[in-house]
Amino acid sequence: MSPAPDDGERWVELARADGVLGEVVLRRRGTPAGPLVDLVVAGVAVMDDQDTTSERALATLALDELDRLGGGRGGPHLVVGGLGLGFTAAELLADPRLGPAGRVTVVEVEPAVVAWNRAGLVPATAGATDDARLEVVVGDVAEVLPALAASAPGSADAVLLDVDNGPGFLVVPANARLYERAALAGVAALLRPGGVLAVWSAQAAPQLRDALEAVVGPTRVHRSSVVREGRDLDYYVHLAARRG
Ligand SMILES: C[S@@+](CC[C@H](N)C(=O)[O-])C[C@H]1O[C@@H](n2cnc3c(N)ncnc32)[C@H](O)[C@@H]1O
Incomplete structure (x- = not known):
């Protein structure tokens, strides 16, 4: 219709x-x-799609951090939690650092969101879903990431999580478990040493930072300033480097 x-x-x-x-x-x-x-x-x-600075920054900051740590050369494998309107995934696919051998695996729980991106209803991913380097897995990151870590431990150069608004401002209460130490340790198992876990949050989240420091490795927090409906807002990307 x-x-x-x-x-x-x-x-x-x-x-x-x-x-x-x-x-x-x-x-x-x-x-x-x-x-x-x-x-x-x-x-x-x-x-x-009004101001996508922070969702695109999630992609570029993760790649910058990989560069800084000397990883990801020759085609990184990047795993993204949450397709949404596809800005993070499209930014990764457009970045020359992904290269022809790089791969992006996106995990999205809502089949309709995947279908709408594939149907071209979503401007950011129009065309990008045909990219051979992109794989979209329909499922909950709480189940898919541990399964990937069990079958291919240490296989990802970076994991980028933007499935919810962060631990202090949840859309889906069940997603609270994703920010807990046990789940973060499970994600760390999917990363190779020196790999990066990047977590988007609508608020500064000191407890998340502490948890990342404890179970993944040294963690930095980057703030992006965006304008929404005429208001200035700050969003945050937490970047943790997996200890060797
Ligand atoms: C804020 S949007 C992602 C925005 C995306 N970074 C972009 O650039 O458009 C969050 C997405 O995560 C999905 N999601 C929520 N909880 C999830 C979960 N536990 N596992 C996988 N996907 C989830 C939602 O359906 C939604 O598509």
């Missing part, structure tokens, strides 16, 4: 599905700055 014409402030639904976490909606509305597309998961707007 064709979407209704956009009429300014009113949301126009582009797609809707019953999801694993709840209802999933892709919608669009006009704003003074131009059309805005956003993704609603379980009743909460989790991602839009």
Whole structure:
């Protein structure tokens, strides 16, 4: 069905599905700055295309950290938790440091989100989902990452997590376990020594930083300033380097 014409402030639904976490909606509305597309998961707007600085920074900061640590040469394997509107994945695929031999594995729990990206409904990934270096796995990172770590320990150069708003501001309560030490240690097992775990958070999260320091390795926090609906906001990427 064709979407209704956009009429300014009113949301126009582009797609809707019953999801694993709840209802999933892709919608669009006009704003003074131009059309805005956003993704609603379980009743909460989790991602839009208005200011994607921090989601793209998650990608470039992880690659910068790999560079700094001397890793990832010759085609890194990067694992991303949460496809969303695909900005993080598209940024990785567009980065020359991925190279022809690099691989990006994205784990997304909502099948509809994957389908909408593949159908070209999502501007960031239009075209990118055909990239042969991209594999999309439909599943919960809480199950898929430990399974990957068990079958291929130490096989990832970096893991980038943006499945929720961070430990202090959860959309999905069950995601709380992802930020706990046991889960972070499980993700560390998927990383090779010197690999990078990058975690996006809507708030500074000192407990997350402490947990990353304890179970992964030295951790730095990067702040991105973004403008949303005319407001200045700070988002954070926690970068932990796996000890050798
Ligand atoms: C904030 S969005 C990701 C935004 C993405 N970085 C981008 O650039 O568009 C979060 C995504 O993670 C997914 N998600 C939430 N919990 C998840 C989980 N436990 N495992 C895998 N995906 C999850 C949501 O369905 C949503 O698509």
